[in-house]
Amino acid sequence: MLNQEILNSINESVLCWLATTNVKGEPNVSPKEMFISNGPEHILIANIASPESVQNIYSNASVCLSFIDVFKQKGFKVKGLAKVIEKNNTEFQSKISVLRTLGGEEFEIKSIIEILVSSVSPIVAPSYWMFPKIKESAHVKQAMNSYGVQPKII
Numbered sequence: 001m002l003n004q005e006i007l008n009s010i011n012e013s014v015l016c017w018l019a020t021t022n023v024k025g026e027p028n029v030s031p032k033e034m035f036i037s038n039g040p041e042h043i044l045i046a047n048i049a050s051p052e053s054v055q056n057i058y059s060n061a062s063v064c065l066s067f068i069d070v071f072k073q074k075g076f077k078v079k080g081l082a083k084v085i086e087k088n089n090t091e092f093q094s095k096i097s098v099l100r101t102l103g104g105e106e107f108e109i110k111s112i113i114e115i116l117v118s119s120v121s122p123i124v125a126p127s128y129w130m131f132p133k134i135k136e137s138a139h140v141k142q143a144m145n146s147y148g149v150q151p152k153i154i
Contacts (some may be wrong), residue, residue, distance in 0.1 A: 001041050003116050008130065009075050010037050013067035018045060018113070020056035020063050020082075026054050034102045037138070038095065038114070045113040046099045054111060057082045066123060071143045072136060073125035078117050085112040122154060 002010075019029045029051045034046035047054055049073065057063065061081040068075030085091050087110075095112050127139060144151065 001057075001120060003150050006076055006120055007037050009023055009069065010035065010043070012069045012072070013075060014070075016045070016065055016067035017143070018050075018053055018063060018065050019041070019051050021060050021123050023059045028056055034049060034099055034107065034109075035065075036098055036102055038098050041117050043080075043115045044095055045115070046107065046109045047084070047111040047113055048109060050109050050113075053113065056085050057113065058086050064149050065115060066130075070147070071140045071149075072091055073139055073143060074136075076121045077123055078115065079119045080115045080117040082113050082115045085114055087111065094110065111122075 015031050017029050018032055019027060021027050029049050032045045032050070035050065036044055038044045045065075061083065063080060063082040064077065065078045065080075085095060092112060094134060095114065096109055099109060099112065101115045125139070127134070
């Protein structure tokens with residue numbers, strides 16, 4: 001399910017946005033800074049400061065997660081079922097070690113949100129299909145100019 005292109009996109013994205021709904025069906029979208037794939041069907045998200053997302057998952061496990069590389073203007077939308085892994089769960093220690101590869105020990109992770117992926121679809125800026133002859137590198141250059149960012153020279 002999570003092929004190499006999707007895994008690369010996860011690694012290139014700085015934030016993701018998790019959409020949940022409460023018992024009344026009211027939506028909530030919350031940015032998440034620490035997220036990573038865990039095998040071909042799972043994504044782990046650190047719950048650092050997301051009590052509303054966690055509460056919503058306990059009442060409705062259906063979620064949608066999106067992430068994009070803001071310069072490429074491409075990413076993915078992932079749908080699936082989420083569960084909350086609390087600190088007292090036997091799975092917590094093995095899964096937190098995967099998340100710690102992103103942020104070390106600096107962030108207190110209150111619990112872990114694990115998504116079992118059921119579908120993935122691409123997110124692509126309209127300019128890609130409006131101007132199909134323009135290469136991705138030109139899109140990146142234009143986005144960097146728009147944001148006033150210069151590429152890092154190594």
